[in-house]
Amino acid sequence: MYILKKIGLIFLVFVLIFNCSFSYADDLDITGEAAILIDAETGQILYEKNANMQLFPASTTKIMTGILAIEYGNLNDIITIDEDVVKRTDGTHIALDVGEQMSLNNLLHALLIESANDAAVAIAIHISGSVEDFADLMNEKAKEIGATNTYFKNPNGLPDENHLTTAHDLAMIAKYAMQNETFREIVKNYTYVIPPTNKKEESRYLKSNNRLLYSNKKINVDGKIIPIKYEWANGVKSGYTTVAQQCLVSSAAKGNMKLICVVLKSCGTDVYVDTHKLLNYGFDNFEKAHLSFKNEFIKNVNIENGSSSYVSSVADEDLYVTIPKGSRSNIEKIVSIDENLQAPIVEGQALGKIEYFLNGNSLGTVNIVSTMNIPEKTVEEKIKESFIFKEWWLVLLILFTFWRILSTVKRAKRRKKRKNAYIKVNDPIK
Numbered sequence: 001m002y003i004l005k006k007i008g009l010i011f012l013v014f015v016l017i018f019n020c021s022f023s024y025a026d027d028l029d030i031t032g033e034a035a036i037l038i039d040a041e042t043g044q045i046l047y048e049k050n051a052n053m054q055l056f057p058a059s060t061t062k063i064m065t066g067i068l069a070i071e072y073g074n075l076n077d078i079i080t081i082d083e084d085v086v087k088r089t090d091g092t093h094i095a096l097d098v099g100e101q102m103s104l105n106n107l108l109h110a111l112l113i114e115s116a117n118d119a120a121v122a123i124a125i126h127i128s129g130s131v132e133d134f135a136d137l138m139n140e141k142a143k144e145i146g147a148t149n150t151y152f153k154n155p156n157g158l159p160d161e162n163h164l165t166t167a168h169d170l171a172m173i174a175k176y177a178m179q180n181e182t183f184r185e186i187v188k189n190y191t192y193v194i195p196p197t198n199k200k201e202e203s204r205y206l207k208s209n210n211r212l213l214y215s216n217k218k219i220n221v222d223g224k225i226i227p228i229k230y231e232w233a234n235g236v237k238s239g240y241t242t243v244a245q246q247c248l249v250s251s252a253a254k255g256n257m258k259l260i261c262v263v264l265k266s267c268g269t270d271v272y273v274d275t276h277k278l279l280n281y282g283f284d285n286f287e288k289a290h291l292s293f294k295n296e297f298i299k300n301v302n303i304e305n306g307s308s309s310y311v312s313s314v315a316d317e318d319l320y321v322t323i324p325k326g327s328r329s330n331i332e333k334i335v336s337i338d339e340n341l342q343a344p345i346v347e348g349q350a351l352g353k354i355e356y357f358l359n360g361n362s363l364g365t366v367n368i369v370s371t372m373n374i375p376e377k378t379v380e381e382k383i384k385e386s387f388i389f390k391e392w393w394l395v396l397l398i399l400f401t402f403w404r405i406l407s408t409v410k411r412a413k414r415r416k417k418r419k420n421a422y423i424k425v426n427d428p429i430k
Helices: 002-018 058-072 083-087 104-114 117-128 131-145 167-177 181-187 270-285 379-426
Strands: 034-039 045-049 078-080 101-103 191-194 204-207 218-221 224-227 233-241 245-254 257-266 286-292 297-302 310-315 319-324 331-337 350-358 361-370
Touching: 034 167, 034 270, 045 167, 045 270, 058 104, 058 117, 058 131, 058 167, 058 181, 058 233, 058 245, 078 104, 078 117, 083 117, 101 104, 104 117, 104 181, 104 191, 104 204, 117 131, 131 167, 167 233, 167 245, 167 257, 181 233, 218 270, 245 270, 257 270, 257 286, 270 286, 286 331, 286 350, 286 361, 297 331, 297 350, 297 361, 310 350, 319 350, 319 361, 331 361
Parallel strands: none
Antiparallel strands: 034 045, 034 257, 078 101, 191 204, 218 224, 233 245, 245 257, 286 319, 297 310, 310 361, 331 350, 350 361
């Protein structure tokens, strides 16, 4: 039961964290139809605008395609391009030919850097056997990640009236993907070279459309003329179609802060202006706080009916949260221990929890757990304890009896003395 209880607490923490928003930036003037800024590690929402509005994702779809290729495929696999790949390709591509052989690794780079639609189809067919089955896999993964307002119809993001997602869901997908080292290593680059294949004598030189990684073209951000390139950017994926307009999912790291930003349905370079504003807002106004330390001693907890009357307890995990700068002194820590804890207690069992609050908003919860096993008292221990208890009562009974005897004797002596004194006084004079 304690395992189920612990799982329940973890789920509660997950819900609280992912619904905790500190957004108070009403003056950012974000032009995109929808946007969100989250902490890339905790998932805390730092800013949102129409974050749950369903929109077309364009090629940001390929974030999901890429992570599934990594998780379900072998990067050394050699894939032979079939006719279906060529027939189903439109938009950006790397001109794959029927019968051409290419490694999954190279196709993955083409997918995430060049945003090649034919590479997306080739990957989908390789992993699932068909685009349709791969789309089902994408949707299953989306739900698993927590992207509950997302529905994919294809692996590349080409327009389909039912192919929709939200800024929030894309942020969750990107957060998940950026936890994968292979994915991170690919999306931080904006160029790549695919060597010659059995069908192409020349190398293919790829370049990303995510200008946040490299472009010196100037944009106006809050009155400052600066390059599109963002110093701390390290991914992830841009996208464009006529119906989706400009879309950008970005990641950036500065110090111990890691952020993910999503802007959907923006125009031209405004998508980069919006992204700069949001990332600057995150780095300028928030900081990471380490609130709970794994194995930190909390207190000795009383245990009933155990071989020991108490057990030491500790926090079961580290808890990092992102908070507005300068607000750490306002964080409230509430420790609560479950009532009437009884043996047996097992090591790691949840005994209570620590909750952290800032201005009434929950920052997160950490379980308080036992450091050792506390078995129930044995029969021998119970008998011994009972015997000792009875021994004390026996001693007290003997003492009480002895006291009563002494009292009785004393009273008898006093009565005899009074009687003798009476007889002496009333005895006739002889």
